[in-house]
Amino acid sequence: MVRKFRANPDFLLREVAGEAVLIPIGEAGVFENSVISLNDTCCFLWKLFQTPRTIEDVIAEAKKEYSDPDGVMEQGIYSFIRDYLKYGLLLEEE
Template sequence: MKIKDGYIIRNIADNWIVVPLGEKVVEFNGLLSLNETAAFLWRQLENECDEDDLCSALMSEFEVDELTAKKDIDEFLQTLKDKKLI
């Protein structure tokens, strides 16, 4: 899975945000604000990867246990699916 084209993520004044580009503006009104974990996962998802890849990357980056990592990933992926971003 992979984030759809047409979005960029940046850290603006201590806040990770995702903004749409081009005609995505119509379907994605405003911006998406992300915490550190979600922003990390978003950046992983800018390249094709699966849940195992995300889990390994998250555990390595944030030193969290596998159960916590999987829970965070499931929640974030569901958010992205709800917003049709992957």
């Protein structure tokens, strides 16, 4: 079975003073009353995960958007997914 992940709908992406932030709504757990700042790459990945995607889909889309001369992008995407799953920002689709 192919694993797909999606952004947790309890977090909304907004731009505040030119900066991309996630604002928790609903059941946001440890992030209640917090705002999470995203860099450009994390913002790009967050937007991709608005619909359920496989890791391979996301890597393919990122390679279209960003150059990766050092070959580190894929590992960065795995780290993003691992960390965002850990904190409940991403959810695994059933």
